[in-house]
Amino acid sequence: MNAEILAVGSELLLGQITNTNAQYLSKQLAEIGIDVYVHTVVGDNEARLAQSIELAANRADLVILTGGLGPTKDDLTKETVAAFCGRGLVHDKEALSSIEAYFEKRQRPMSPNNRKQALVIEGSTVLTNHTGMAPGMFLETDKCKLVLMPGPPKELQPMFEIELKPLLLDGSGTAITSRVLRYYGIGESQLETDLEDLIDAQTNPTIAPLAGNSEVKLRLTVKHTDENEAIRLLDETEELIQKRVGEFFYGYGEIGLMEQVTLHLKEAGLTVSAAESFTGGLFTVGLTSFKGSSSIFYGGISAYSTHVKENVLHVSKETIKQSGVVSESCAREMASAVRKMFSTDIGVSFTGVAGPDPQEGKEPGTVYIAIVGPDNTETVYPLLLSGSRQAIRERAVKYCCFYLLTEIKRWNATK
Numbered sequence: 001m002n003a004e005i006l007a008v009g010s011e012l013l014l015g016q017i018t019n020t021n022a023q024y025l026s027k028q029l030a031e032i033g034i035d036v037y038v039h040t041v042v043g044d045n046e047a048r049l050a051q052s053i054e055l056a057a058n059r060a061d062l063v064i065l066t067g068g069l070g071p072t073k074d075d076l077t078k079e080t081v082a083a084f085c086g087r088g089l090v091h092d093k094e095a096l097s098s099i100e101a102y103f104e105k106r107q108r109p110m111s112p113n114n115r116k117q118a119l120v121i122e123g124s125t126v127l128t129n130h131t132g133m134a135p136g137m138f139l140e141t142d143k144c145k146l147v148l149m150p151g152p153p154k155e156l157q158p159m160f161e162i163e164l165k166p167l168l169l170d171g172s173g174t175a176i177t178s179r180v181l182r183y184y185g186i187g188e189s190q191l192e193t194d195l196e197d198l199i200d201a202q203t204n205p206t207i208a209p210l211a212g213n214s215e216v217k218l219r220l221t222v223k224h225t226d227e228n229e230a231i232r233l234l235d236e237t238e239e240l241i242q243k244r245v246g247e248f249f250y251g252y253g254e255i256g257l258m259e260q261v262t263l264h265l266k267e268a269g270l271t272v273s274a275a276e277s278f279t280g281g282l283f284t285v286g287l288t289s290f291k292g293s294s295s296i297f298y299g300g301i302s303a304y305s306t307h308v309k310e311n312v313l314h315v316s317k318e319t320i321k322q323s324g325v326v327s328e329s330c331a332r333e334m335a336s337a338v339r340k341m342f343s344t345d346i347g348v349s350f351t352g353v354a355g356p357d358p359q360e361g362k363e364p365g366t367v368y369i370a371i372v373g374p375d376n377t378e379t380v381y382p383l384l385l386s387g388s389r390q391a392i393r394e395r396a397v398k399y400c401c402f403y404l405l406t407e408i409k410r411w412n413a414t415k
Contacts, residue, residue: 001033001034001035001061001062001168002034002035002036002037002060002061002062003029003034003035003036003037003060003061003062003063003064004036004037004038004039004040004056004059004060004062004063004064005021005022005025005026005036005038005039005040005064005066006040006041006042006052006053006056006063006064006065006066007019007021007022007039007040007041007042007065007066007067007151008041008042008043008044008049008065008066008067008068008076008077008151009041009043009044009067009068009151010043010044010045010074012041012043012067013041013042013043019039019041020153021066021067021149021151021153021156022039022066024153024156024157024160025064025066025156025160026039028160028161028165029168030178030208030219030221031176031178031221032165032168032169032176033176033206033221033223034062034168037059037060038056038059038060040052040056044068044074044075044076045076046076046079046080049068049076049077049080050080050083050084053065053080053081053084054084056144057084057141057143057144057146058143060144061144061145062144062145062147062168063144063145063146063147064147064149065077065081065146065147065148065149066149066150066151066156067150067151068151069117069134069136069148069149069150069151070117070134070150070151071111071113071114071116071117072113075116077148078119078120078121078137078148081121081137081146081148082121082122085121085139085141085146087121087122087123088121088122089119089120089121089122090119090120090122091115091118091119091120092118092119092120092126092135094126094128094135095117095118095120095126095128095129095133095134095135096115096118098129098133099114099115099117099118099133102133114133117133117134118133118134118135120135120137121137121139121148123139124137124138124139124148125137125138125139125167127147127149127159127163127164128159128162128163129150129155129159130155130158130159130162131154131155131158132150132152132154132155134150134155136148136149136150136159136163136164138164138167147164149164176221176222176223177221177222177223177224177227177230177231177234178219178220178221178222179219179220179234179238179252180210180217180218180219180220180252180253180254181217181218181220181238181241181249181252182215182216182217182249182250182251182252182253182255182256183215183216183217183218183245183248183249183250184214184215184216184248184250184257184398184399184401184402185248185399185402186216186245186248187216188209188211188216191209191216191218191245191248192209194244194245195207195209195218195241195244195245198237198240198241204222204223204224204233205220205221205222205233205234205237206220206221206222207219207220207237207241208221214391214394214395214398215256215257215398218241220234220237220238222234222237250402250405251405257398257401257402257405258286258287258289258290258397258398258401259290260401260405261287261401261404261405261408262287262290262292262293262296264404264405264408264409265296265408266292266295266296268408268411268412270296270345270346270374270408270411271295271296271297271298271344271345271346272287272296272297272298272344272345272346272347272348272404273297273298273299273300273338273339273341273342273344273346273347273348274287274297274300274301274338274347274348274349274350275300275301275303275313275334275335275337275338275347275348275349275350276300276301276302276303276349276350277302277303277304277309277325277334277349277350277351277352278304278350278351278352278353278354278367278392278393278396279350279393279396279397280302280304280393281300281302282393282394282397283300283348283350283397283400284297284300284302286397298342298343298344299341299342300338301313301338301341303334306320306325309325309330309334313333313334313337313338313341314333314337315330315333315334315337316333319333324360324362325351325360326351326352326353326359326360326362326366326368327351327368328368328370328380328382330351330368331349331350331351331368331369331370331380332349332370332372332378332380334349334351334370335347335348335349335370335371335372335378336370336372336378339372345373345374346371346372346373346374346404346407347370347371347372348369348370348371348372348400348404349369349370350367350368350369350396350397350400351367351368352365352366352367352368352383352392352396353365353366353367354389354390354392354393355388355389355392356389363384364389364392365383365384365385365386365387365392366382366383366384367382367383367384367385367392367396367399368380368381368382368383369381369383369396369399369400369403371400371403371404371407373407373411374411375411375414379403379407381399381403383396383399
């Protein structure tokens with residue numbers, strides 16, 4: 001089944017509100033194996049809405065309309081869909097009773113136009129609104145399945161989960177199971193190239209690359225009546241994927257790099273401190289944003305100037321003179337010093353050029369990240385990053401998290 005999401009509301013076109021419903025619905029539909037091919041936004045105009053419905057119905061199996069179910073004259077969705085289907089509108093008794101009870105409880109008079117919210121299309125399956133007034137609707141035509149849902153996210157999201165999702169699952173016992181694999185240090189285009197034949201040959205499970213915020217995710221989705229067989233198919237597909245791109249893999253689900261580092265440090269019983277130059281404390285801020293981070297993060301130094309590097313972190317004058325502060329040697333000495341200063345198992349450091357101007361003859365994006373571990377190993381990772389000043393800083397912090405995860409796994413393996 002493929003779907004189109006048709007959002008109704010002039011406020012969306014005017015930029016007064018963001019269409020978060022489309023993002024939410026796309027994610028939810030993908031998790032149950034329904035592909036969303038098109039997002040459309042149309043204003044509160046009956047003629048244009050009718051054209052959009054006709055177009056969507058001709059190219060999608062499932063059309064979900066959001067918004068335009070309220071009590072005012074510019075709320076035209078149900079009337080326009082009813083005309084498209086050649087059906088009438090009737091009051092849903094339960095919805096009308098619920099609306100009347102709402103006003104009675106608050107001892108407020110109910111204006112006549114609120115009765116409009118209880119109107120539903122004849123022959124439709126009514127979707128109860130658990131957090132608002134206007135019910136949703138589900139109906140089938142000879143062209144496609146149509147769904148009408150309210151615009152406010154606080155009403156739409158519970159309605160999808162409680163009312164619509166069970167209707168979209170076919171009831172045959174087929175379960176949809178998804179697994180998200182997360183990667184860093186490889187671009188979406190390269191990941192897709194490395195897995196091109198697997199993606200092209202996908203049937204069940206399906207493989208969908210998802211890019212976002214300088215990292216890449218793969219969503220594996222399988223349909224099967226047997227849960228154990230579904231897991232076996234996911235495991236089998238993941239194994240094929242990891243043989244090719246496993247070096248860039250760092251975790252599952254919705255847990256990002258920084259949170260993964262926090263969880264792995266806690267699990268391993270390790271502590272860390274940080275010396276940051278051009279990142280200006282970004283690593284420290286990120287790590288301490290999670291509950292319980294005091295058990296794994298002891299402290300940090302924002303050593304932005306050469307003076308602080310030399311007099312607080314005791315980077316040698318010889319290193320600064322011969323190699324400069326943007327160098328492997330400086331990064332190594334910074335990480336070693338901060339580890340000793342805070343008596344932690346691990347010390348990490350950042351030095352580099354965020355831009356926009358070169359420094360010490362080195363171009364913006366030149367970065368050195370050092371990690372000194374509990375086994376006293378010192379590893380320096382040189383990088384050449386692109387992007388804006390802030391993007392370079394943020395990407396450097398993410399790379400450090402990725403390298404830390406790799407090192408933690410290595411340290412655990414040698415125990």
